[in-house]
Amino acid sequence: MQGLLIETVEPGSPADRAGLQPGQHLLEIDGTRLRDLIDYSWLASDDEAELTVAAEDGTIQTVLLEPEPGEPPGLAFAPPEPKRCGNNCIFCFVHQLPKGLRRPLYVKDEDYRLSFLQGTYVTLSNLKPAELRRIIKQRLSPLYISVHAVDPAVREKLLGRTNIPPILEQLKELAKARIELHTQVVLCPGINDGAILEQTVTELANLYPSVRSLAVVPVGLTEHRQRLPELAPVDRGYAAAFLDRWLPRMRAVNKQLGEAFLQLADEFFLKADYPFPALKEYGDLPQWENGVGMVAWFLKDAAAVLKRAKPLPPLTATVVTGQSSVGFVTSFLADLGKRTGCSLTAAAIPNQLFGTSVTVTGLVSGKDIIRELQGKPLGQILLIPEVMLKEGEGCFLDNLTPADLSRELGVAVLPFEPTPAGLYKTLKSLTTRKLKLMQVTGTHH
Numbered sequence: 001m002q003g004l005l006i007e008t009v010e011p012g013s014p015a016d017r018a019g020l021q022p023g024q025h026l027l028e029i030d031g032t033r034l035r036d037l038i039d040y041s042w043l044a045s046d047d048e049a050e051l052t053v054a055a056e057d058g059t060i061q062t063v064l065l066e067p068e069p070g071e072p073p074g075l076a077f078a079p080p081e082p083k084r085c086g087n088n089c090i091f092c093f094v095h096q097l098p099k100g101l102r103r104p105l106y107v108k109d110e111d112y113r114l115s116f117l118q119g120t121y122v123t124l125s126n127l128k129p130a131e132l133r134r135i136i137k138q139r140l141s142p143l144y145i146s147v148h149a150v151d152p153a154v155r156e157k158l159l160g161r162t163n164i165p166p167i168l169e170q171l172k173e174l175a176k177a178r179i180e181l182h183t184q185v186v187l188c189p190g191i192n193d194g195a196i197l198e199q200t201v202t203e204l205a206n207l208y209p210s211v212r213s214l215a216v217v218p219v220g221l222t223e224h225r226q227r228l229p230e231l232a233p234v235d236r237g238y239a240a241a242f243l244d245r246w247l248p249r250m251r252a253v254n255k256q257l258g259e260a261f262l263q264l265a266d267e268f269f270l271k272a273d274y275p276f277p278a279l280k281e282y283g284d285l286p287q288w289e290n291g292v293g294m295v296a297w298f299l300k301d302a303a304a305v306l307k308r309a310k311p312l313p314p315l316t317a318t319v320v321t322g323q324s325s326v327g328f329v330t331s332f333l334a335d336l337g338k339r340t341g342c343s344l345t346a347a348a349i350p351n352q353l354f355g356t357s358v359t360v361t362g363l364v365s366g367k368d369i370i371r372e373l374q375g376k377p378l379g380q381i382l383l384i385p386e387v388m389l390k391e392g393e394g395c396f397l398d399n400l401t402p403a404d405l406s407r408e409l410g411v412a413v414l415p416f417e418p419t420p421a422g423l424y425k426t427l428k429s430l431t432t433r434k435l436k437l438m439q440v441t442g443t444h445h
Contacts, residue, residue, distance in 0.1 A: 003025035006024045006026060013072070013073065013075075015074040018051070026052075027054055028051070029049055046068070046071055048064065048065065085108035085110035086110065087108075089159050091221075095225075096225050098353060110123060116142075121146045123145070123146045123148075125161060132173065136174070144181075144182045144184075147200060147204065148186055148200075149185070149199075149200050150168045151196055151199060152167075154196050171183075171204070178210060180212050185214065187218050187219060189233075191231075193242070201253065205261060213283075214262050215265060215292050216246070216262070216263070216264050222354040224355070234268070235271065239267075239268045239272035254281070260282055260283030263286075263293070266292060270295070270325075276296050278296065279296040279297055291360070295325070301420045304420075305424045306339060306420075310339070310340070312430075315342045316380050317344055317380060318378040318381075320349060320383065322349065322364055323349070323351070323359040326346055326348035336424065343379065352368050353365040361388065363397065366398050366405055382413045383414055383415075384414065384415045385417075387418045402414070
């Protein structure tokens with residue numbers, strides 16, 4: 001059975017009034033067959049529409065959707081099954097994963113539909129001419145494109161494939177159709193840096209404003225690279241030399257274009273121990289999900305929180321973080337402790353799961369937290385940034401949960417929104433009564 005599987009129907013919505021139910025498949029809107037969620041987004045509106053649906057037993061029926069002006073249909077669908085990636089990228093993070101993680105982490109997807117719907121990066125290496133025409137016809141914008149290099153031979157080496165469509169020609173066609181594009185380069189020392197990166201930046205800048213932004217991020221290497229191509233890491237010395245050359249270049253390009261087009265990942269500054277650019281240099285943070293501008297935003301949010309923070313009931317807490325962020329997190333916790341009267345300690349967790357070269361907070365596992373903190377005084381509560389947990393499921397990369405941590409460490413565990421404001425809000429919510437209850441139950445969501 002084709003069509004879209006209806007996952008939920010909003011009570012009282014036009015879909016609910018029409019009698020639609022979860023488990024049915026939406027096949028057509030006004031006689032047009034639906035291939036996927038994009039077709040639904042393209043065809044759905046607040047106008048009256050005739051919907052063809054199939055029940056779980058295969059029975060077909062037609063219903064009339066009659067929304068009020070501006071009223072959404074009230075349907076939510078199961079996510080699409082992503083198209084699999086046919087690349088064999090020499091830096092692919094999936095190839096570097098250890099065993100025993102959540103199963104979906106091992107899936108490599110390469111799907112322009114998810115790029116439009118969810119902001120995931122794709123290489124366009126498997127894009128068929130008909131799909132390119134569809135992107136243009138249905139104006140699937142913005143898209144997020146992994147370029148890595150515009151030089152065809154270098155790009156083929158990076159993607160581990162031959163005879164792939166020239167990325168520059170694809171981008172030019174999309175730009176001509178005024179599709180907004182956000183691009184990235186995963187920087188592999190000695191392969192796509194130097195003159196190759198200069199060429200990539202120049203060609204993509206020439207496609208501005210259709211190419212709205214370009215992020216350069218350092219290659220991430222774990223200690224599980226058995227039988228994989230040898231790659232040089234971005235260490236402190238490389239990061240410093242890179243920033244010495246490219247920070248002035250970034251500012252020159254952005255001044256010329258009048259927008260924060262070229263952006264360098266926070267990780268370069270953390271590795272080199274260089275001061276961060278001001279938040280305004282990141283524009284409207286188009287590369288936020290790529291780890292670009294997060295630290296500058298954190299520092300500004302921290303300053304705002306410290307201005308309004310007030311004394312709270314005394315509390316001792318340990319705040320978990322990755323090693324790359326421990327410096328500015330520790331500083332913020334010390335200042336927040338002075339303003340609130342709370343005793344707040346940062347716990348930087350070495351990454352044994354992926355290897356100690358992986359230092360970001362979002363890739364810390366439950367087992368590594370237990371290994372690092374077992375037997376240590378943690379205070380009344382252990383605070384875990386939500387970025388370490390899978391959204392909607394509340395488990396770490398290794399399938400452990402905050403409840404598992406609480407049981408192993410003997411302390412109440414509470415996830416919090418991983419921002420200065422989120423941490424302060426969580427601290428304010430921790431009354432003496434709630435703390436006592438949490439110490440009995442272990443965790444609270």
